[in-house]
Amino acid sequence: MQPVNCIRDCPEIFSAETNMTETFNPLKLENQLCFPLYVCAKEVIRRYKPFLDELDLTYTQYITMMALWEHRSLSIKGLGKILFLDSGTLTPVIKSLEKKGYVIRERSKDDERVVNVTLTEQGSSLYNEALQVPVKMSSCIELSAEEAGTLYSILHKLADNLTEEN
Amino acid sequence: MQPVNCIRDCPEIFSAETNMTETFNPLKLENQLCFPLYVCAKEVIRRYKPFLDELDLTYTQYITMMALWEHRSLSIKGLGKILFLDSGTLTPVIKSLEKKGYVIRERSKDDERVVNVTLTEQGSSLYNEALQVPVKMSSCIELSAEEAGTLYSILHKLADNLTEEN
DNA sequence: TTCTATTAGATTGTGTACAATTGAATTGTA
DNA sequence: TACAATTCAATTGTACACAATCTAATAGAA
Numbered sequence: 001m002q003p004v005n006c007i008r009d010c011p012e013i014f015s016a017e018t019n020m021t022e023t024f025n026p027l028k029l030e031n032q033l034c035f036p037l038y039v040c041a042k043e044v045i046r047r048y049k050p051f052l053d054e055l056d057l058t059y060t061q062y063i064t065m066m067a068l069w070e071h072r073s074l075s076i077k078g079l080g081k082i083l084f085l086d087s088g089t090l091t092p093v094i095k096s097l098e099k100k101g102y103v104i105r106e107r108s109k110d111d112e113r114v115v116n117v118t119l120t121e122q123g124s125s126l127y128n129e130a131l132q133v134p135v136k137m138s139s140c141i142e143l144s145a146e147e148a149g150t151l152y153s154i155l156h157k158l159a160d161n162l163t164e165e166n
Numbered sequence: 167m168q169p170v171n172c173i174r175d176c177p178e179i180f181s182a183e184t185n186m187t188e189t190f191n192p193l194k195l196e197n198q199l200c201f202p203l204y205v206c207a208k209e210v211i212r213r214y215k216p217f218l219d220e221l222d223l224t225y226t227q228y229i230t231m232m233a234l235w236e237h238r239s240l241s242i243k244g245l246g247k248i249l250f251l252d253s254g255t256l257t258p259v260i261k262s263l264e265k266k267g268y269v270i271r272e273r274s275k276d277d278e279r280v281v282n283v284t285l286t287e288q289g290s291s292l293y294n295e296a297l298q299v300p301v302k303m304s305s306c307i308e309l310s311a312e313e314a315g316t317l318y319s320i321l322h323k324l325a326d327n328l329t330e331e332n
Numbered sequence: 333t334t335c336t337a338t339t340a341g342a343t344t345g346t347g348t349a350c351a352a353t354t355g356a357a358t359t360g361t362a
Numbered sequence: 363t364a365c366a367a368t369t370c371a372a373t374t375g376t377a378c379a380c381a382a383t384c385t386a387a388t389a390g391a392a
Contacts, residue, residue, distance in 0.1 A: 041207035043328035162209035
């Protein structure tokens with residue numbers, strides 16, 4: 001990726017408020033904030049792939065399992081709120097997890113519209129193998145503890161800002 | 167998104183080197199670094215959509231046009247290096263841009279394997295309308311100048327680290 | 333209570349992403 | 363110079379991601 005000279009080279013943030021001096025070009029890739037975000041997300045997920053392949057999970061299936069390891073059972077809607085995914089994405093992901101035997105899907109008796117997704121025994125026990133995934137990933141991301149912490153908190157602030165009140 | 171308490175709550179970074187005290191759980195979504203990255207990338211791109219719709223561009227087409235506004239003409243391989251995309255993704259994107267009249271595709275005379283993608287007059291002049299996109303986006307991202315700059319440089323460091331050497 | 337509005341999830345259609353393969357062109361080497 | 367290896371782009375197959383639509387179920391209001 002390109003080097004960066006100064007803080008105002010982030011057009012989504014600065015183009016409106018900064019005085020546009022000589023050569024500053026808000027449509028250059030190197031001046032974007034979203035583009036490296038998009039590249040990093042893709043590349044980190046690509047680094048997950050070999051480790052997730054060992055569990056026969058995709059990244060989307062992995063984060064779905066994480067939500068279920070924490071909550072045991074969730075509706076499609078509940079999963080969507082946690083993962084920021086809609087039913088168009090989740091329905092096939094969950095059917096795939098069901099086929100692998102990690103979850104079961106069943107209509108709620110209280111409200112027939114609701115589909116509850118629940119971990120099976122096999123899905124629960126996958127947790128122990130999955131514990132190796134973050135361990136292995138940690139060696140792929142060469143950021144200092146401070147940088148990682150800073151990145152973490154800025155991303156959470158940004159995510160809150162972008163996803164609030166839809 | 168969930169609140170964060172302390173810097174070690176980033177398992178991809180910390181799980182290998184940190185002493186695992188009592189309840190720290192590396193497989194919780196709130197303890198991931200990749201998950202908010204993935205969510206932010208998706209959500210920022212979603213915010214682009216209404217502005218890009220006005221230009222009849224998708225985000226992938228938009229970054230492709232950015233590369234071409236800067237370089238005028240590039241091979242598929244050249245575009246792939248800049249955008250971190252492979253031919254399987256780029257071929258349909260470029261055919262779509264060709265259909266809209268923004269680029270032309272032609273085999274290189276020097277090397278018939280190479281396809282050069284070149285801006286048309288119409289593609290070039292789209293630049294002027296596209297200048298409004300970063301202006302409009304700047305009001306969607308509520309980060310301070312300092313946070314944006316910090317995010318920018320950490321993401322570039324991470325991208326360099328993830329994409330170096332193929 | 334009946335009719336309307338809302339909600340949950342599934343489906344459809346479009347557009348990425350990427351791994352793996354293919355085929356044509358070029359390069360490197362014996 | 364042949365011929366094996368490499369390179370470039372296209373194609374194929376799988377898996378998202380989301381907008382828009384659809385259907386069934388539930389809730390709300392007259």
